[in-house]
Amino acid sequence: MSVRLYSIVFACMAMTGCASITNDTTTPVRFETYNAAGVEVKDVDCTLENDYGQQVIKTPVTANVRRSSKDLQMTCVKAGEADGRGVAISRANAGMAGNILFGGGIGAIIDHNKGTAYTYPQWVQVVMGKLTTFDRKADVEGKPNVGVVVPATAPVAATPAATPAVTPVAAK
Numbered sequence: 001m002s003v004r005l006y007s008i009v010f011a012c013m014a015m016t017g018c019a020s021i022t023n024d025t026t027t028p029v030r031f032e033t034y035n036a037a038g039v040e041v042k043d044v045d046c047t048l049e050n051d052y053g054q055q056v057i058k059t060p061v062t063a064n065v066r067r068s069s070k071d072l073q074m075t076c077v078k079a080g081e082a083d084g085r086g087v088a089i090s091r092a093n094a095g096m097a098g099n100i101l102f103g104g105g106i107g108a109i110i111d112h113n114k115g116t117a118y119t120y121p122q123w124v125q126v127v128m129g130k131l132t133t134f135d136r137k138a139d140v141e142g143k144p145n146v147g148v149v150v151p152a153t154a155p156v157a158a159t160p161a162a163t164p165a166v167t168p169v170a171a172k
Contacts, residue, residue, distance in 0.1 A: 024067075025066060025067055026064040026067060027065055027067050027119055027120060028062050028063070028064055028065075028122070029062065029063060029065045029088070029121065029122060029123070029124065030060070030061075030062045030122065030123035030124070031046060031048075031059050031060065031061055031062075031126070032059055032123075032124070032125045032126070033046070033060070033076050033084055033126045033127075033128060034125055034126070034127050034128065035081065035127070035128050035129070036127060036129055036130070040060070041059075041078060041081060042060060043058055043059070043078065044058065044059045044076045044077070044078040044081070044084070044126075044128070045057075045058055045076070045078065046058070046074055046075065046076040046077075046084075047074070047075045047076075047077075048063070048065060048073070048074055049072070049073045049074075049075075050065075050066065050068040050070045050071070050072050050073065050090075051068050051069075051070045052066040052068055059076065059126075065120060067090075067120075068090055068118060069090055070090055071087050071088060071089050071090050072087070072090065072120050073085075073086075073087060074086035074087070074088065074124070076126050076128065078128070081128045081129070082129030083128070084126040084127055084128040084129060084130060084132075085130070085132070086124060086126040086132045086134060086147065087131070087132075087133045088120040088121050088124055088133075088134045088136075089120075089121075089133060089134065089135045089136065090118045090119070091118065091120075091135070091136045091137065092118055119136055120136060121134040121135065121136045121139050121145040121147075122136075122139055122145070123139075123143070123144045123145055124144070124145055124147065125144045125145070125146050125147070127147075127149060130149045130150075131149070131150040132147040132148065132149050132150065133147055133148050133150055134147040135147075135148075
């Protein structure tokens with residue numbers, strides 16, 4: 001190949017992010033709802049929200065959710081049940097790592113702004129009457145992510161630092 005052709009290919013790659021090429025702007029997420037006794041509750045209306053907007057689903061369902069660097073907030077409501085809330089933590093995916101290693105800053109910025117560099121857990125189970133955080137790090141292929149129930153005294157905003165699964169480092 002000529003130097004000119006290499007330059008054109010490199011320029012095209014630099015203008016698009018790696019995750020933009022390998023990932024869509026949406027990702028499929030399986031949503032289920034359960035009561036505190038562990039019995040599935042069906043036909044629950046759940047509102048999903050991140051910085052790209054809201055969508056309403058009825059569980060159980062696999063829905064395409066808009067990728068974002070922001071956590072996905074879930075509020076699930078059904079008559080006769082206490083509201084269930086969940087937070088799916090957004091994590092950078094392999095596309096972002098590819099950008100940093102191969103594409104440099106331009107691709108990372110593009111993918112961050114489009115949200116394609118981020119992924120949510122693949123399968124979440126919201127517990128009615130509870131606030132549960134779901135972290136993709138706990139995903140096991142083919143199994144639901146049951147999350148971590150946040151104690152009632154914990155702050156509502158779920159960030160990786162506020163997630164109960166994080167063990168603090170002891171001071172010396």
